[in-house]
Amino acid sequence: MELAGLLNYIVFFLTVAGIYAVLVLGLNIQWGFTGQINIGVAAFFAVGAYTSAILTTAPSPDHLGGFGLPFLAGALAAMAIAAALGLFVALITVNLRGDYLAIASIGIAEIVRLILKNEEWLTNGVRGIPAIPDPLSGLVQGSHPALFLLIVLIAVGLVYFAVERLFRSPWVRVLRAIRANEEAVMASGKNVTRFRVEAFLLGSAIMGLGGALYAHFTSFISPSAFEPMYGTFLVWVMLIAGGSGNNRGALLGTFVIWLVWTGTEMFTSQAPEEWITRISAIRIFLIGLILEIILILRPQGLLPERPPRTPEADEKRRSGSSAE
Amino acid sequence: MAEILQLIIYGIVLGSIITLGAIGVSMIFGILRFAHFAHGDIMTLGAYLALIGVGPLSLPMLGVFPLAVVATGLIAAGIDRLIYRHLRSSSPIIMLISSVGTALMLRSLIQLIWGPDNKIYTQGISMPYTYADLQIKPEQITIVLGTVALVTLLHLFLHQTRMGKAMRAMSDNMNLARISGINTERVIFWAWIIAAGLGAAGGIFLGIDTRLNPIMGWRLLLPVFAAAILGGIGSYYGAILGGIVIGISQELSTLFISPAYKPAIAFGIMVLMLIFRPTGIMGGQK
Numbered sequence: 001m002e003l004a005g006l007l008n009y010i011v012f013f014l015t016v017a018g019i020y021a022v023l024v025l026g027l028n029i030q031w032g033f034t035g036q037i038n039i040g041v042a043a044f045f046a047v048g049a050y051t052s053a054i055l056t057t058a059p060s061p062d063h064l065g066g067f068g069l070p071f072l073a074g075a076l077a078a079m080a081i082a083a084a085l086g087l088f089v090a091l092i093t094v095n096l097r098g099d100y101l102a103i104a105s106i107g108i109a110e111i112v113r114l115i116l117k118n119e120e121w122l123t124n125g126v127r128g129i130p131a132i133p134d135p136l137s138g139l140v141q142g143s144h145p146a147l148f149l150l151i152v153l154i155a156v157g158l159v160y161f162a163v164e165r166l167f168r169s170p171w172v173r174v175l176r177a178i179r180a181n182e183e184a185v186m187a188s189g190k191n192v193t194r195f196r197v198e199a200f201l202l203g204s205a206i207m208g209l210g211g212a213l214y215a216h217f218t219s220f221i222s223p224s225a226f227e228p229m230y231g232t233f234l235v236w237v238m239l240i241a242g243g244s245g246n247n248r249g250a251l252l253g254t255f256v257i258w259l260v261w262t263g264t265e266m267f268t269s270q271a272p273e274e275w276i277t278r279i280s281a282i283r284i285f286l287i288g289l290i291l292e293i294i295l296i297l298r299p300q301g302l303l304p305e306r307p308p309r310t311p312e313a314d315e316k317r318r319s320g321s322s323a324e
Numbered sequence: 325m326a327e328i329l330q331l332i333i334y335g336i337v338l339g340s341i342i343t344l345g346a347i348g349v350s351m352i353f354g355i356l357r358f359a360h361f362a363h364g365d366i367m368t369l370g371a372y373l374a375l376i377g378v379g380p381l382s383l384p385m386l387g388v389f390p391l392a393v394v395a396t397g398l399i400a401a402g403i404d405r406l407i408y409r410h411l412r413s414s415s416p417i418i419m420l421i422s423s424v425g426t427a428l429m430l431r432s433l434i435q436l437i438w439g440p441d442n443k444i445y446t447q448g449i450s451m452p453y454t455y456a457d458l459q460i461k462p463e464q465i466t467i468v469l470g471t472v473a474l475v476t477l478l479h480l481f482l483h484q485t486r487m488g489k490a491m492r493a494m495s496d497n498m499n500l501a502r503i504s505g506i507n508t509e510r511v512i513f514w515a516w517i518i519a520a521g522l523g524a525a526g527g528i529f530l531g532i533d534t535r536l537n538p539i540m541g542w543r544l545l546l547p548v549f550a551a552a553i554l555g556g557i558g559s560y561y562g563a564i565l566g567g568i569v570i571g572i573s574q575e576l577s578t579l580f581i582s583p584a585y586k587p588a589i590a591f592g593i594m595v596l597m598l599i600f601r602p603t604g605i606m607g608g609q610k
Contacts (some may be wrong), residue, residue: 106549
């Protein structure tokens, strides 16, 4: 029983860490590669979750729905709608200073939060959307957390390989160049605006995928699940701790910060009932403190960004190793 | 008509509170060149520090107010020493992210000390003054007059004192200010005292007008930034105008849309401003 409980906990831990990893990899495209500050990650996460939930649930008088689409369709639509929201934000702010994007993104996050809470016909308001189907419900009997973990790991793997492949593409080279020196990139004839919009859009789509995974994992979503603390700040601290611009760093940071976050919960949950909400504020303080310490002492994170290998270097390595 | 006038009155009250926050955001932006995301939580801190005075110590608000304002200013200057000072050589974007961390830490400390529930300064309801269908509570008159007094003091400070002039010089041109012998660290210290002090005043006013809770300031951050951008970031007089416009627009919007969407109005105005005139009404820094 002890062992089974521990295994269940590990499966739960890894599943949530995997969902966070998807969000962090999405943010890495925006902040890590391009230098865009999105303080509204929670909005894209929530929009993804609600899109997939609305499209896959059975008819309900409480909210829009009844489409009963399969999980994959829900996840793809989640990415598309989150990307559309990303496009809107990007088009407003793309040619302004970075700070304005940050401010506009908290605005979007606030409006998305208000819509989720108040548009009951769409989202059932604060009561949330229940009975979001298990992606495997048609294929296997009962519920299998381990199988869902497998789906999450496949999603993380796909996203990781895609962004890692992208990292070595000319597209990301341009993004990194824009981050370093916008004028120089403009002078070499690249459409900076277009690259920025594309980066923001792609990052938002990946966050939408994270939202879809989350919705089908918990099978119940409500606005309180997308508070900025969980939806935005943890994601940021994970990326900065791991190493902005480094996909492997993003994964490592997700794991380490999620370990700290859940680990500290074990201590605070020991507190007397009436103190729990107060004591759990210490955990948030700790996350803020970790962020400050990293920014001051090791701004590059655990695994610093390394420039991608050029095709020429790859070629040289290959011919070098064959000569041996 | 009376309804519109009534909403405009509420808008001026709310706008006064937003203005006090927006001046600080604008000042920190002008002098330190970064968007200070912890400013909302600095406002919350000021409100709660005043609660110590009027709550457990049961002192009069008039005496507690300046103490809470100064204490909040000193705490902000202390945070600058501990954290932001080490990041001055990094990009403003890193300081922005750092201020998000500060916001989290402040809010969690407030929640730890005072708990997550709503608090109020004094029990009981005050009778509003009524004049031809229009109502205004005595506290709301205090808030507007208090804001006018603080803004007048700020104006005198910026124009009559050496430090105020140094501050404006640094806001205009950092390098020129430096080579003309202005002690930048001292200016930064005073900028924090004033920006956070005004923020604390805004937070206390918000607490008087409504209630205190740990996220009151964070919720106000969007209208505060919108006001600062609307007025032209770095411009103090623009921030005043921006604050009043945002406050009145938010209240008037309730005529057309659900009051739940009030913050969306601030965002909408900000977006239009960013698209059509990113330097703001008063032409601040881009």
